[in-house]
Amino acid sequence: MALVSGATFAGYVVARRLGTGPTGVVYLVQDPRSSRWQALKVLSAAMSKDGEFRRRFRAESPFATSLYHPNIVGVRERGEFEGRLYTVTDYVEGSDAARLAADRFPAVAPVGEVAELVTAVAGALDHAHDHGLLHRGVKPANILVTGRGEGEQRILLTDFGVGRPLGTAGYAAPEQLTGAPIDGRADQYALAATAFYLLSGALPDPGARLGDWRPELARLDGVFSRALAEDPVQRFGSCREFAEAANQLAGIAVNTDRGPHAAPVVDYPAYAWPESHGVSAPPPMGGPPPPMGARPPVVVTPGRRRPRRVVVGAAATVLAAGLLAVGFVVGRYAETGTDIGAVPARPAASPRATPATPTPAPPTPLDGTYRLEVRRTKQTFNDRPHPQRPDAMTWWAFRSSCAPGRCTAVGALLDEADLTRAKSPGGGPIVLDYRDGRWVSRTEATMFPCVGPDGAVATQATTQALSLRLRDDGALLGELTVTVHSNECQQLGAVLRTPVLAARTGEVPAGVTVPLPR
Known part of the structure; x- marks a missing residue:
């Protein structure tokens, strides 16, 4: 289903398409009832027809639309129209973490910036878990950053509960990939895999150590090994615990004060x-x-x-x-x-040896x-x-x-x-x-x-x-x-x-x- 500019879907007027992914198509729309710009995601036909997904989508909708957290994109409506499931969220102008890292730091992302992302997302995930909602699809593309460089940067997690049932390969926890029951520790695994990728440029293989890619961060190997453990019981008790342990060992105090007059006093060489x-x-x-x-x-x-x-x-x-x-x-x-x-x-x-593929190319x-x-x-x-x-x-x-x-x-x-x-x-x-x-x-x-x-x-x-x-x-x-x-x-x-x-x-x-x- 492709919607053109001016089309109407479930009462929303389409302005333009924002993007397409494996789970559906996202459009910039206007709600005539409020004249506000919002983001409409029309889920794929396959997901809309999946009986188990439909049941979960309906059951979780009341939780998703009532969830409020400063690091979660607000969900305004979830429903079905002409046989297709859809979700309407606040429209966020910004970039996702994957694109931001590639544009600014094409090899790997700075540990300080990754720590800030992980801390914000960990708080969002724990808040959702406390309200009975799992994300099921944490990955860099679902972490939005808005207002960067303008003094009011916000880090927002989006797409709660509308990911593929088995998650995204490379980020999904082992139990999720097998279709076994999952809890918040599956989201923790995906958050750790996201951080590992942003820091190293590679997805974590079984037994992978961050220090193999970035020796100066070898002190974090134990933290990532625990968060990425195959057995959920061996992981941290919450996403915040993972973030705090990583920040402590990295020697980072995540500063949420972004006032324009605050600057660390430290000297450094300009090579x-x-x-x-x-x-x-x-x-x-x-x-x-x-x-x-x-x-x-x-x-x-x-x-x-x-x-x-x-x-x-x-x-x-x-x-x-x-x-x-x-x-x-x-x-x-x-x-x-x-x-x-x-x-x-x-x-x-030859084909690119992309870090998004667990097995390197020749x-x-x-x-x-x-x-x-x-x-x-x-x-x-x-x-x-x-x-x-x-x-x-x-x-x-x-x-x-x-x-x-x-x-x-x-x-x-x-x-x-x-x-x-x-x-x-x-x-x-x-x-x-x-x-x-x-x-x-x-x-x-x-x-x-x-x-x-x-x-x-x-x-x-x-x-x-x-x-x-x-x-x-x-x-x-x-x-x-x-x-x-x-x-x-x-x-x-x-x-x-x-x-x-x-x-x-x-x-x-x-x-x-x-x-x-x-």
């Missing part, structure tokens, strides 16, 4: 780029928190504090020991950021010349937005090979002034291994310049790693992660993440020798 002599880093957007576990909680005070001065003088020399740093730091700067959605497609690319060869764009304008420091300008671009020549059980790629940095030659000096090659559906570089250790609390110039030990996975258009998308391992500048444990886009631009230049992968 140096050699051609930026004498330029201080721009102020942080909201300010990053201190490294987890490295310092006491930050003190919130009015106003903002300017970040420390950046050390830039001899950064290129200092970074010579780290190939990733050299390649990304001394590359030619992009005057304007390239649209990540408009990069040249790589010819004859390795995609990494052969040819690639332009790597480092999106500093989307950079984060300790999982807080910390944009820096300008973006930077480098070009690399890659060769890859596969042997039973493993695939390896080696890249050589090209001269940005003449892409037919290797960079000289260009350091050693970058080596990447294919695992868990993505190309991951072998960790590089580097000393990085910083400024201590007393203003003294120092260097601190860091490791750097690059991770890339294939997109549908043939480009590779991922991030460069820099982790601080010493405390010369009071930044032990700090993590800098910068999105990276790699697009194939041609074959390996004839005059460039790339070491054979081993």
Whole structure:
């Protein structure tokens, strides 16, 4: 059933279609009785004809329409019209968590933002459970975020009780997938799977550990193992208990005060780029928190504090020991950021190794010349937005090979002034291994310049790693992660993440020798 603009359904006048999913079609409608814009979801014919679902839909409707919580999209009406079940909810202008994470942090989402989402949704779920209602379909697409960046952000859970009976594969609890009776612990499992996906870019397999994807969050492995336990009895007693345990171990205090004058007092490094002599880093957007576990909680005070001065003088020399740093730091700067959605497609690319699929796709060869764009304008420091300008671009020549059980790629940095030659000096090659559906570089250790609390110039030990996975258009998308391992500048444990886009631009230049992968 497709409704066109101006059509009437159950008394509601259709303005336009908002979206289509496996459970039905959503329209923007107006209620003539109130002149308010609302969202009408017409459930699929299959669900409307499913006897068991129809019985549950009718039984739960009084609970759903009377449910009120600041983190739940209000349900105005549920019913049936011309043989199709439907639900009418408040219309929310915003984005869902899946799209928001992909747009702002294409590799993984910051732990602080995920914690805020999980805390809000956990409260909404427990409230619904206390009123006899299960969600049955918690996933990123059902978590809406509205008012972001406007000082009044709201996190809202939608689609209560109108998900597929067996849930969504990858998010649904084992007992739900088998059709066994479920309770609120099934929603808890789905919430944990949602958080796992947003933090890692992958859905949790049995026995999966978050630390395998993000080593700095390994302390959360026990919390996720419990919330994702196959046996519901082994999970937390409530969704709030899961959220609180995760926040405590992550060292995060979720702050619901979004007043414009509150800002954490904390200093951080703005990583140096050699051609930026004498330029201080721009102020942080909201300010990053201190490294987890490295310092006491930050003190919130009015106003903002300017970040420390950046050390830039001899950064290129200092970074010579780290190939990733050299390649990304001394590359030619992009005057304007390239649209990540408009990069040249790589010819004859293999199917994408999507993180939404539990089983990774076969390795995609990494052969040819690639332009790597480092999106500093989307950079984060300790999982807080910390944009820096300008973006930077480098070009690399890659060769890859596969042997039973493993695939390896080696890249050589090209001269940005003449892409037919290797960079000289260009350091050693970058080596990447294919695992868990993505190309991951072998960790590089580097000393990085910083400024201590007393203003003294120092260097601190860091490791750097690059991770890339294939997109549908043939480009590779991922991030460069820099982790601080010493405390010369009071930044032990700090993590800098910068999105990276790699697009194939041609074959390996004839005059460039790339070491054979081993």
